[in-house]
Amino acid sequence: MSHIVHIELDDANLPPPTPEIEQERRVAMFDLMEENTFSIPERDGRVAPPGPYNVGLSIRDKRLVFDVTTSTHEKAAEFHLSLSPFRQVVKDYFQICKSYFDAVKTLPPSQIETIDMARRGIHNEGARILQERLEGKVEIDTDTARRLFTLICVLHFGG
Numbered sequence: 001m002s003h004i005v006h007i008e009l010d011d012a013n014l015p016p017p018t019p020e021i022e023q024e025r026r027v028a029m030f031d032l033m034e035e036n037t038f039s040i041p042e043r044d045g046r047v048a049p050p051g052p053y054n055v056g057l058s059i060r061d062k063r064l065v066f067d068v069t070t071s072t073h074e075k076a077a078e079f080h081l082s083l084s085p086f087r088q089v090v091k092d093y094f095q096i097c098k099s100y101f102d103a104v105k106t107l108p109p110s111q112i113e114t115i116d117m118a119r120r121g122i123h124n125e126g127a128r129i130l131q132e133r134l135e136g137k138v139e140i141d142t143d144t145a146r147r148l149f150t151l152i153c154v155l156h157f158g159g
Contacts, residue, residue, distance in 0.1 A: 090153050093126060129149075
């Protein structure tokens, strides 16, 4: 399987993230570079250039854009996905993250664990939606989808 060797978020026109959001971004990018699965299947009888890949993520015209090139900068693919399927799960994810960050400061470990389990459940739902939206365009595993969903949330936060 191919993989991502570089990822770039187009966040130039977004407001600065909170420290918590910035930390989520750093962790997701680090984990993604450590291990990921990302391959482009044959589409319409055309074989995609083989990876590894560079991936640019951005939001343009209210659409999530994946701009994919090979490590030698050959265009491999570009996908534009509607943000509508992500809106509610991103909103829920930010709400539960806020609760989690607040809980860490004051609540006992058992309550923090309960909130964290809910946070992981919403995160998994976002990853599942991403995998569905990318079906036939890109093959990714669950861990890669989770990390990419975190980065989509970072872009959503600013947008």
